Amino acid sequence: MDIVVALAFNGLVWGLIIALIALGLSIIFGLLDIINLAHGDFFMVGTVLTWFVLEATGNYWIAFLIVPLMGFLMGALVERAVIQPIRGTAALSIVATFGLSIIIQEVVRAGFGAAPKRILPPIEGTIPLFGIEYDIYRIFAAAVSIVAIFGFFAFLHRTKLGTWMRAVRFDRDIALAMGVPARTVYMVTFALGFAMAALGGAVAAPITTVDFQTGVDVLPFCFMAVIIGGLGNLPGTVAAAVLLAVTEGIVTSFTDPTVARIVSLCLMSAVLIARPHGIFAGATR
Amino acid sequence: MLEVHDLHASYGKVEVLRGVSLEVGDGEIVGLLGRNGVGKTTTLKAIMGLVRASAGRATFDGVDLTGLAAHKVPAQGIGYVPQGRGIFPNLTVEENLFLGLRQDPSPPQRALVFDRFPQLKDRMDQKGGTLSGGEQQQLAIARCLVMQPKLIILDEPTEGIMPILIKEIRSEIRKINKAGVSILLVEQNLVTAFKICSSIYLMEKGAIVHRSSAADLKTQPDVVHRYLGMAA
Numbered sequence: 478m479d480i481v482v483a484l485a486f487n488g489l490v491w492g493l494i495i496a497l498i499a500l501g502l503s504i505i506f507g508l509l510d511i512i513n514l515a516h517g518d519f520f521m522v523g524t525v526l527t528w529f530v531l532e533a534t535g536n537y538w539i540a541f542l543i544v545p546l547m548g549f550l551m552g553a554l555v556e557r558a559v560i561q562p563i564r565g566t567a568a569l570s571i572v573a574t575f576g577l578s579i580i581i582q583e584v585v586r587a588g589f590g591a592a593p594k595r596i597l598p599p600i601e602g603t604i605p606l607f608g609i610e611y612d613i614y615r616i617f618a619a620a621v622s623i624v625a626i627f628g629f630f631a632f633l634h635r636t637k638l639g640t641w642m643r644a645v646r647f648d649r650d651i652a653l654a655m656g657v658p659a660r661t662v663y664m665v666t667f668a669l670g671f672a673m674a675a676l677g678g679a680v681a682a683p684i685t686t687v688d689f690q691t692g693v694d695v696l697p698f699c700f701m702a703v704i705i706g707g708l709g710n711l712p713g714t715v716a717a718a719v720l721l722a723v724t725e726g727i728v729t730s731f732t733d734p735t736v737a738r739i740v741s742l743c744l745m746s747a748v749l750i751a752r753p754h755g756i757f758a759g760a761t762r
Numbered sequence: 763m764l765e766v767h768d769l770h771a772s773y774g775k776v777e778v779l780r781g782v783s784l785e786v787g788d789g790e791i792v793g794l795l796g797r798n799g800v801g802k803t804t805t806l807k808a809i810m811g812l813v814r815a816s817a818g819r820a821t822f823d824g825v826d827l828t829g830l831a832a833h834k835v836p837a838q839g840i841g842y843v844p845q846g847r848g849i850f851p852n853l854t855v856e857e858n859l860f861l862g863l864r865q866d867p868s869p870p871q872r873a874l875v876f877d878r879f880p881q882l883k884d885r886m887d888q889k890g891g892t893l894s895g896g897e898q899q900q901l902a903i904a905r906c907l908v909m910q911p912k913l914i915i916l917d918e919p920t921e922g923i924m925p926i927l928i929k930e931i932r933s934e935i936r937k938i939n940k941a942g943v944s945i946l947l948v949e950q951n952l953v954t955a956f957k958i959c960s961s962i963y964l965m966e967k968g969a970i971v972h973r974s975s976a977a978d979l980k981t982q983p984d985v986v987h988r989y990l991g992m993a994a
Contacts, residue, residue, distance in 0.1 A: 637864070640853065640857050640861065641861070643850070643852055643853060643857075644850050644853060644857075644861055647850050647851070647852055647853075648848065648850065650807075650812045650832075650844075651844055651848040651850070652850075652861070653810075653811070653812060653832040653833045654810050654812060654832065654835070654836065654842040654844065654848070655836060655842075655861045655862040655905065656833050656834075656835075656836040656837060656861075656862035656909070657833055657861065657862065658831075658833045659832075659833060660831075
C-alpha cells in the first residue's frame with residue numbers, strides 16, 4: 478500500500494510540474510496557433526541551465542531564481558527569430574519547431590555532453606505523510622508549481638498584459654484597432670511559455686535526470702494534457718496533467734511504466750472519440 | 763482631418779479597393795454607402811491599418827496612417843467601432859472598456875463614460891458577451907470615447923439593433939459629434955445616413971462613384987437606386 482501512496486504522490490508532483498509546462502504549450506497554441514514541438518526541449522534547457530548555474534555558483538537557489546528569467550529572454554529571442562516570420566502558417570510552425578527542437582538538442586549535446594547527470598535535492602529529509610516518509614523537496618516542488626500556476630492565472634486575469642493576451646487570443650484585429658500591441662503580446666506569450674517550461678526544468682532537475690533528451694519524454698505527456706484538457710483550455714490543461722500523472726503513478730505501482738503510459742494513451746483516445754474538444758471543452762476559452 | 767487618396771488594397775490576388783479617395787473634415791459626419799461587398803469595410807480596415815494598402819495613402823492631421831503599425835493608429839486620435847461591435851465576450855465590461863489604455867483609467871476618463879452611458883456602471887464585472895446588442899453597441903462606442911478620439915469610424919452601428927434603439931444610437935452619434943468628434947459612418951440604413959450625415963460617398967466595385975451632400979442625394983433617387991438598389 479505504501480508504494481501505491483508514494484507513487485500516487487510522485488504522480489501528483491510530476492503532474493503539477495507537467496501542468497506548468499503544458500500551460501505554456503497551451504497558451505502558445507491558443508494565442509499564436511503554433512504547435513510547438515520544441516516545448517519539451519524548453520523544459521530540458523531549464524534542467525541543463527540549472528545544472529550549469531549550480532556548477533558555476535554552487536548554489537541551487539540562484540539557478541532557481543535566474544533560470545526562468547533566462548528562459549524568458551531565450552523565448553523572446555526564439556519568437557522574434559523563428560516564430561514571428563512564419564506566423565499564420567500552422568503547417569510551417571510544425572516544421573520550424575521540429576527543426577528548432579533538433580537544433581536545441583544538438584547544441585545542448587555539444588555543450589553539456591551526451592551523458593545524463595544528476596542534481597542532488599537542495600532540501601534534504603523526509604516528513605511523514607499518509608503513513609509514508611515523503612521527500613520534503615518533492616513537496617516543495619509541488620508547492621512551487623501550484624504557486625506558479627496560480628500566479629499565471631492571476632497574471633492573466635489581473636494585469637493589463639494578461640487582459641491583452643486574452644483579447645488578442647479572441648480577435649487579434651479588433652485588439653489592434655483598440656491600440657493593443659499584438660506583436661509584443663505574441664512575443665511576451667511565447668517568452669512566458671518558455672519561462673514556465675524553464676521553471677519546470679529548474680524545479681524538476683533535482684528529481685529527474687539532466688539529459689539532452691529529457692524533452693523528448695516530456696513533450697508527448699504535455700500534448701496529452703493539452704488534448705485531454707481541451708485545446709487552448711488552460712484550467713482543463715492543468716486538471717488533465719494532474720489526472721494523467723496521478724493515474725500513471727498509481728498504475729505504475731501495480732505494473733510497469735510502459736503499461737501506465739498505454740493507459741494514458743487509451744484515456745486520451747477515449748476522450749478524442751467521446752469528446753473531441755477535450756473533457757473540459759467549453760468551460761473556458 | 764482625414765484624407766484618403768487613391769487607396770488600393772487586395773485580399774490575395776483579388777483587388778478589393780481600386781483607388782478610394784474621400785475626406786472627413788473637422789466636425790463632419792460623413793457617410794460611406796454602397797451595396798454589400800463593394801469594399802466599405804475594407805476601406806475602414808485599410809484606414810485603421812488592419813488591411814495593408816498596396817498603393818495610395820490615408821493621412822490624419824498630416825500623419826501618414828498607411829505607414830503606421832495598426833496598434834499605433836488609435837493613438838493618433840481615431841476610434842473604431844467595427845461591424846458586429848467587436849466586443850470581447852470573454853472580457854468583462856470594464857476590461858473591454860479600458861482595453862486600449864496603458865494605465866488605469868483616471869476619474870475623468872471614467873466619468874466621461876458613465877455620464878453618457880450610466881447603465882454600464884452597474885455592469886462593469888459582467889462579461890461582455892452577456893450584454894444585449896444595444897448595450898454592446900453602447901460599450902463599443904464608450905470604448906472609443908475613453909481614448910478621447912478626434913474621429914470615430916463606425917461600421918454599421920445599427921446592424922442587428924432593435925428598431926426602437928436605432929433612434930437612440932442616432933441621437934448618441936449626434937451628441938458625440940456635437941462634442942467636437944468627427945464621424946465616418948458606414949451604414950446600410952439609409953434613413954440613419956440621411957438623418958445624421960452632412961455628406962455622403964457612394965461606393966461601387968472598390969471605388970467611390972458619387973459624392974454629394976445628404977440633402978442633395980435625397981433629391982437624386984435614380985443615383986440612390988443605381989448604387990444602393992433602394993428607393994431614397
